[in-house]
Amino acid sequence: MFLKNVWQVAAFARELKDAPLTRTLLGEEVVLFRTTTGAPAALLDECPHRLAPLSLGKVVDGVLQCGYHGMCFDGTGACVRAPGQETPPSKTKAHSFPVVERHAFVWIWMGDPELADEARVPDIFWMTDPEWAISEGYHHVAANYQLLNDNLLDLSHETFVHAHTIGNAAVADSPLTVTQGIGNLGQNAVRAHRDMLNCEPPPFYVKAAGFTGQIDRWHTTIFTPPAFNIIENGSMPAGSNKEEARQKGLTRERRVINLITPESETSSHYFWAIARCYALDDAELTDYIQLEVARTFDEDKIILEAQQRKLKGAHFDAFPVTLRADAGAVQARRMMARVLAEEKQRQGEP
Ligand code: FES
Numbered sequence: 001m002f003l004k005n006v007w008q009v010a011a012f013a014r015e016l017k018d019a020p021l022t023r024t025l026l027g028e029e030v031v032l033f034r035t036t037t038g039a040p041a042a043l044l045d046e047c048p049h050r051l052a053p054l055s056l057g058k059v060v061d062g063v064l065q066c067g068y069h070g071m072c073f074d075g076t077g078a079c080v081r082a083p084g085q086e087t088p089p090s091k092t093k094a095h096s097f098p099v100v101e102r103h104a105f106v107w108i109w110m111g112d113p114e115l116a117d118e119a120r121v122p123d124i125f126w127m128t129d130p131e132w133a134i135s136e137g138y139h140h141v142a143a144n145y146q147l148l149n150d151n152l153l154d155l156s157h158e159t160f161v162h163a164h165t166i167g168n169a170a171v172a173d174s175p176l177t178v179t180q181g182i183g184n185l186g187q188n189a190v191r192a193h194r195d196m197l198n199c200e201p202p203p204f205y206v207k208a209a210g211f212t213g214q215i216d217r218w219h220t221t222i223f224t225p226p227a228f229n230i231i232e233n234g235s236m237p238a239g240s241n242k243e244e245a246r247q248k249g250l251t252r253e254r255r256v257i258n259l260i261t262p263e264s265e266t267s268s269h270y271f272w273a274i275a276r277c278y279a280l281d282d283a284e285l286t287d288y289i290q291l292e293v294a295r296t297f298d299e300d301k302i303i304l305e306a307q308q309r310k311l312k313g314a315h316f317d318a319f320p321v322t323l324r325a326d327a328g329a330v331q332a333r334r335m336m337a338r339v340l341a342e343e344k345q346r347q348g349e350p
């Protein structure tokens with residue numbers, strides 16, 4: 001069920017400090033730490049000696065010391081010290097995973113290490129670009145990652161789930177346009193776009209973007225496998241020409257960066273960030289967006305976890321009813337089924 005030959009988020013870079021960090025990713029318990037150079041490293045959270053979780057140990061001079069009998073492992077998993085003997089057992093290795101720190105995240109490659117090309121890390125440059133301000137957060141969601149993809153590709157739910165923040169009737173009432181294949185992302189991308197014209201600004205748009213009169217609003221979810229959903233959203237005074245409004249500084253545009261890493265078949269790590277390209281120095285606004293979006297995603301979490309409980313392990317594509325608004329989610333699921341089958345085929349699995 002998991003796509004492995006892809007970079008996925010293991011942690012916010014800021015989470016990796018002096019202590020080891022343990023996290024279950026794609027069903028594997030992984031321990032993350034920083035080596036002598038400050039670079040991140042990831043090992044299976046299991047000591048090859050007697051299987052104690054390495055995360056119970058500590059980082060000593062940039063190597064990870066097992067908390068049981070003190071064997072030490074470097075970032076490649078090689079044993080560099082073994083207590084009571086001058087030379088460590090040369091063949092002993094903890095299983096290691098390729099990792100890279102980029103765009104304020106630590107990314108992990110859980111598939112074939114030979115294929116771990118750093119050029120394939122998703123380009124979410126907004127995270128560190130001085131032209132954008134970031135509000136960020138994390139939700140643990142007890143639901144399969146594809147339910148989260150469905151949610152982000154069908155934003156008609158904003159009307160019903162998020163009426164107190166970003167939703168109003170205009171979202172669900174406006175038609176969705178779905179396309180596949182986007183510029184440099186190639187064929188493995190789904191784009192779900194909605195324009196909401198001449199509508200009232202929902203509460204969040206009044207407070208976070210300063211609109212009071214009618215607005216034209218748009219959002220576009222760009223999905224790439226397995227669970228990256230970048231939402232471009234924006235708004236401007238109703239009836240404006242978008243380019244002219246941009247030039248006059250009248251648009252309010254954001255990127256909602258949704259990076260989901262499966263924890264298990266029925267749970268997900270949801271790393272998110274909102275990047276805005278206006279009022280960059282307004283720290284109060286940064287905090288306000290963080291709190292409101294966290295509250296908004298709490299609302300999604302309630303629905304998603306309830307959905308997962310209803311599924312009781314049933315096949316996820318077995319939903320009996322499909323609406324027009326599902327078009328993006330349906331295409332993304334088909335794409336996921338295809339890329340998962342291709343990866344299995346390459347690995348020679350049946
Ligand atoms: S279990 Fe790790 S050193 Fe013994």
Ligand SMILES: [Fe+2]
Nearest residue numbers: 157161162300
């Ligand atoms: Fe939502």
